[in-house]
Amino acid sequence: xxxxFAIAPxxxxxxxxxxxxxLAAAALVAWPALATTYKWTDASGHVVxxxxxxxxxxxxxxxGPAPPPANPNAxxxxxxxDLELKKRQQDRVDAAAKVxxxxxxxxxxxxLCLAVRGRLKEMREGKAVFxxxxxxxxxxxxxxxxxxxxxxxxxxxKTYCGGPST
Numbered sequence: 481x482x483x484x485f486a487i488a489p490x491x492x493x494x495x496x497x498x499x500x501x502x503l504a505a506a507a508l509v510a511w512p513a514l515a516t517t518y519k520w521t522d523a524s525g526h527v528v529x530x531x532x533x534x535x536x537x538x539x540x541x542x543x544g545p546a547p548p549p550a551n552p553n554a555x556x557x558x559x560x561x562d563l564e565l566k567k568r569q570q571d572r573v574d575a576a577a578k579v580x581x582x583x584x585x586x587x588x589x590x591x592l593c594l595a596v597r598g599r600l601k602e603m604r605e606g607k608a609v610f611x612x613x614x615x616x617x618x619x620x621x622x623x624x625x626x627x628x629x630x631x632x633x634x635x636x637x638k639t640y641c642g643g644p645s646t
Contacts, residue, residue: 516542517529517530517542517543518531518532518533518534518540518542519541519543520538520540520541522538529543589640592636593640596636597637597641600637603629603633609621609626609629
């Protein structure tokens, strides 16, 4: 009894995209039919249809339009467009590499700036400054060496940070 009132599932409709694809496929299959076809009657009285003109001086009727003339520059134009596309792609790759390189340089410069400013801060606070000799032992800098190192760090700060810190 309940089966009488059951709701039927909705019918599925074919999406418009599928219909368009089917139409395009049908057009591609029918494309050769648009070529010029010749019709004539042979010596035995049979009607002949062909895509080639009849041999000899037989009167033929053309059915369908003639194919458009081929573009003699099409291959050259296509090669030129391909070269332009490849050049644009290479330009994009080069620009991306240039941006990446600039980011790396900026990051390195920022890191060096922070290191130089940290060293200068320690020197200005009067902390001991060390260097390492050939054997790897730490050697404390004397006053003249400390002043020379301070001058080097100030010059490095100008180079990497664009000037002294505020």
